[in-house]
Amino acid sequence: MSEGAEPGRARALVEALRGVVGAAAAHVASAERDQAVAYDVASMSAAVAAAGELLDHDADLALLYAADVAADLTGRLTGRESLWGVDGTALEGVAAHVAAGRDPAFLERVAERVLATREAGPRHLSAELQLVRAAFREFAADRIAPVADRIHRDDEDIPADIIDGLADMGCFGLSIPAEYGGGAEGDEPAATPAAMLVVTEELSRASLGAAGSLITRPEIIATAIVRGGTEEQKRRWLPMIASGERLCAVAVTEPDFGSDVARIATSATRDGDEWVLNGVKTWCTFAGRAHYLLVLARTDPAGHRGLSLFVVDKPSFPGREWRLTQEGGGSVEGRAISTLGYRGMHSFEVRFDGWRVPAADLIGGEGGLGRGFYLQMQAFANARLQTAARAVGVMQSALELAVDYARQRPVFGRPLADYQLTRAKIARMAALIAACRAFAFAAARAVTAGDGQLEAAQVKQLACRAAEWVTREAQQLHGGYGYAEEYGISRLFVDARVLSIFEGADEVLALRVIARRLMKP
Structure with a gap:
């Protein structure tokens, strides 16, 4: 825990933010009629939920992120207080906490740790999941990263050795029950949504296009078959999907x-x-x-x-x-x-x-006639979790590239990393990544518990918008080099843009899923 990080500050701030969002959700009558306000309330609900999940992970990052959320909420609320049903002074009681979390000196201290580790705070993974992460990071470094820029630049097909390697590691059967050839049984980490998040993040960190999305399609189709297929269909299709014999x-x-x-x-x-x-x-x-x-x-x-x-x-x-x-x-x-x-x-x-x-x-x-819509929507919950993990992987890669470049690039006789503005950017990137990562695991637990549609939509919406900002700021730190295809950050920037579009467009998730669930009596 860094100097100056008081856990009570972040917690009090999150409670105040929850109160504002809760009051607004109860006040807005119709997500369809009041779209502009409903969109903002839905978006802020996701950010506040992520802030809450970060509280027990890292006190510094929790305070920094909660303060940024408060600043964002204030901007959206100003001039629309009556439409939100919230008093404009609702956050005055935590103004000191917001100021502490946005203090440039505090951001510099947070950035010092990020610059030293290239990490957005601690991961809090179990020993089993640490092994999963290490295995897929090694695979990504050996097989994916060396060809990622070429695949993007020349729009090539994904090499067969990447697909075959992931099949050998059981990637395509993460959510398929063991009786049908997959890995989902007992307490094995490969059977949990948490493992899916870890694997997806590591693959996306290497390349969103060449690897990060490879396990999403089998996840969607397998979920539909497991939940809606006949026994004959499960035995005919699922083993072939789990083994990677059928893409x-x-x-x-x-x-x-x-x-x-x-x-x-x-x-x-x-x-x-x-x-x-x-x-x-x-x-x-x-x-x-x-x-x-x-x-x-x-x-x-x-x-x-x-x-x-x-x-x-x-x-x-x-x-x-x-x-x-x-x-x-x-x-x-x-x-x-x-x-x-x-x-x-x-x-x-x-x-x-x-x-x-x-x-x-x-x-x-x-018996499946007319059930397609429901099966598809159920499958999309896991797909949205995966998309959030893809966004986190892209952001993690962008953070690492930004840190590396800032540490070695001289500007006016000093490393770029020595400047306060650079450090403020780095700290805010780390806080966003940490919040999205923590929320993704919480959403996975909610999905496992039986619903989780709201949380999956929230974290997907939040993480994908965050990825656009993080990759943009990382590219900006690279200056002109960030616009060159030979630098990987340019690939991350254009890849991030698709995340808010597929697996549920940003606006549709906010209005049709998140806002409607928040506003239910």
């Missing part, structure tokens, strides 16, 4: 329907013992290399109750374009979408034209 992609989003999943139009029409798929999906990451496509399609016109999930089996294709045809004229084809970042897996537009799928490949069989 996975998800086909939910459509050109006209992104987060508005309940309105999707891709149809599945019954024809004897087959279903015929017609429609277009977009942003289907890894749909070329994947053998299994998890396709959400409309089997009935009845809104979200008319959606069902299919597993479409296909060959794996390298590159950016592929096409398949069936006897009788059915076809499915994919074309990769060029993107700013997040390269390697490639995101595809996939077109189904009379493509026939065996009735046995409807998840849940006849």
